[in-house]
Amino acid sequence: MDKTTRREVEKSFLEVSRAAARKKIYALRAEQDGESQLARLFRAIAISEEAQATRLLLQLRGQTGTNYQNCKTSFEEEIPNLKKQYEQAMEKAAAAGERAISSLFAQSAKVERIHLNLKKKLETTSTKDTSYHICSFCGFIMENHPPEKCPVCTAPASRFKNI
Ligand SMILES: [Fe+2]
The missing domain is CATH 2.20.28.10 (Rubrerythrin, domain 2)
Structure with missing residues (x-):
């Protein structure tokens, strides 16, 4: 796949993944408001968009590295960066007096830290x-x-x- 096409596939994957996640939230809102048919439609579109995302991801599959490289990217870059992002967001939300959102960010940072521990466990266990x-x-x-x-x-x- 040429570089321009690959970028388009990556961009479309990110966009459609985000769109699918949003549709699930829209469905919850529609359900709360008693609009169950609209909620079903949002849920159906969310599943459709997830299917599209998976198709796009499969196109990128050949572009991923070895398990070693993917672990390095996940556990040495992506997860630590996400954890840091959550921690900074937590402090900013706390400074703004947004206690509930600050707590959400704190929990998410904790969850990412646990992901790193799970990987360490995987390295040290034979199960x-x-x-x-x-x-x-x-x-x-x-x-x-x-x-x-x-x-x-x-x-x-x-x-x-x-x-
Ligand atoms: Fe939980």
Whole structure:
């Protein structure tokens, strides 16, 4: 794939992924307002856009590095940068008196820190059958079984998804 086309595929992937995430929020709003047909349409479009995003991602698959390179990018760049971004955002929100948003950023920073710990654990353990349980509210990941209550955001076990 030539560079210009690749950039377009990457850009489209980011845009459609963001659009799909937004549609899910629009669906929640429509549901709250009692407009269930509109909510269903937003949900349907969100799933459609996720399918488009996956197709685009598959086109980029050949452009990704080895597992070693991908781990280096994820765990030495992307996740630490995201964690730093959340921590800075948390301080700015706190300074602006936005306590709820500041708490959200703090929880997200904690979740990213846990991702780094999970990778370290993966390096030091020989088990190959660890399952991951993800809090669908804050993103906290627990190994092997969901907690009774999320230690980060206190969501109940029913909010956890198993991978
Ligand atoms: Fe949580």
